[in-house]
Amino acid sequence: MDNADLKATARSLVAKGKGILAADESTPTIKKRFDAIQVESTAANRQAYRELLFSAPGIEAFISGVILFDETLRQTAADGTPFTRVLADRGIIPGIKVDRGAKPMAGFPGEKITEGLDGLRERLEEYRQLGARFAKWRAVITIAHTLPSRANIEANAHALARYAALCQEAGLVPIVEPEVLMDGDHDLARCETATARTLQAVFDALFHQRVDLEGMLLKPNMVISGLDCPQQADVESVATRTVNLFGKVVPAAVPGIVFLSGGQSSLVATAHLNAMNAIGRQPWELSFSYGRALQEDTLKTWGGDTARVAEAQNVFLLRSKCNGAARYGEYNAAMENTAT
Numbered sequence: 001m002d003n004a005d006l007k008a009t010a011r012s013l014v015a016k017g018k019g020i021l022a023a024d025e026s027t028p029t030i031k032k033r034f035d036a037i038q039v040e041s042t043a044a045n046r047q048a049y050r051e052l053l054f055s056a057p058g059i060e061a062f063i064s065g066v067i068l069f070d071e072t073l074r075q076t077a078a079d080g081t082p083f084t085r086v087l088a089d090r091g092i093i094p095g096i097k098v099d100r101g102a103k104p105m106a107g108f109p110g111e112k113i114t115e116g117l118d119g120l121r122e123r124l125e126e127y128r129q130l131g132a133r134f135a136k137w138r139a140v141i142t143i144a145h146t147l148p149s150r151a152n153i154e155a156n157a158h159a160l161a162r163y164a165a166l167c168q169e170a171g172l173v174p175i176v177e178p179e180v181l182m183d184g185d186h187d188l189a190r191c192e193t194a195t196a197r198t199l200q201a202v203f204d205a206l207f208h209q210r211v212d213l214e215g216m217l218l219k220p221n222m223v224i225s226g227l228d229c230p231q232q233a234d235v236e237s238v239a240t241r242t243v244n245l246f247g248k249v250v251p252a253a254v255p256g257i258v259f260l261s262g263g264q265s266s267l268v269a270t271a272h273l274n275a276m277n278a279i280g281r282q283p284w285e286l287s288f289s290y291g292r293a294l295q296e297d298t299l300k301t302w303g304g305d306t307a308r309v310a311e312a313q314n315v316f317l318l319r320s321k322c323n324g325a326a327r328y329g330e331y332n333a334a335m336e337n338t339a340t
């Protein structure tokens with residue numbers, strides 16, 4: 001595989017004004033999202049919901065790629081067109097979640113290691129044939145009393161690098177996602193330290209394992225207060241601390257940083273991305289790969305009701321548009337009230 005293709009795909013995924021929709025919830029995770037709106041998690045309902053997202057009019061102006069789950073990659077729209085084709089026909093690049101989930105790490109209570117490397121080469125080959133052009137692997141790092149441990153960070157970094165090398169061999173752009181979780185009452189400084197340690201270990205492993213940094217994207221957390229921290233940092237602090245840290249630990253060869261939302265509300269996630277881009281030009285594109293922050297309002301509006309599909313698609317378009325504006329640092333709260 002020519003790395004030029006990988007680099008071009010990576011750059012397209014972080015094209016100006018656009019970002020990624022993470023719609024790769026595993027079957028247990030989408031069940032949780034559907035439970036919250038009292039919709040049964042059947043294959044038919046999952047298909048209907050994903051079709052609502054992927055066919056929303058106008059989103060291709062703001063959405064460069066969509067991360068799918070295995071089941072969705074194999075599903076079709078109601079008219080029989082494969083979802084990968086529905087997306088590709090709109091100029092939206094299909095991607096695939098390839099990890100097999102974060103499992104408790106033996107010997108390290110409270111910490112998790114992501115599984116899924118065995119047989120990955122063969123799975124990647126099939127995913128490429130099915131139309132995927134990029135992939136995602138998520139590692140989770142937990143902040144608690146004495147955590148994260150060095151062993152946990154290093155084990156996860158090693159797996160991320162092995163995954164990334166296999167993706168590039170298969171002609172898929174790896175999205176490397178080390179997520180330092182927001183759970184806990186820790187402050188911004190602790191998140192910053194844990195994120196710095198994690199990213200240093202991840203880039204060390206990527207370098208050792210000969211991953212081409214120009215043909216990958218980083219999907220990290222922001223430097224942000226723990227969800228239960230009594231002193232929540234303001235938007236400006238999150239933006240400056242995040243950009244400053246990344247300037248020290250993320251090589252300029254990486255074409256883009258696509259943030260996860262990780263439990264931030266839709267509006268806060270957009271405001272943070274906007275504030276980071278308002279700081280000015282950086283070595284990498286600063287973009288989004290949001291799951292919950294792009295979908296929460298859409299899910300609520302839909303509520304499983306076919307009569308509300310168009311309204312829900314409008315809500316999704318508005319969130320995509322607001323985040324698209326945040327890519328330029330041009331988002332403002334008044335946009336929330338504009339008709340799409």
Ligand code: 13P
Nearest residue numbers: 022260261262290291292
């Ligand atoms: P959130 O934006 O909901 O954190 O999801 C992004 C994602 O893909 C997590 O792996």
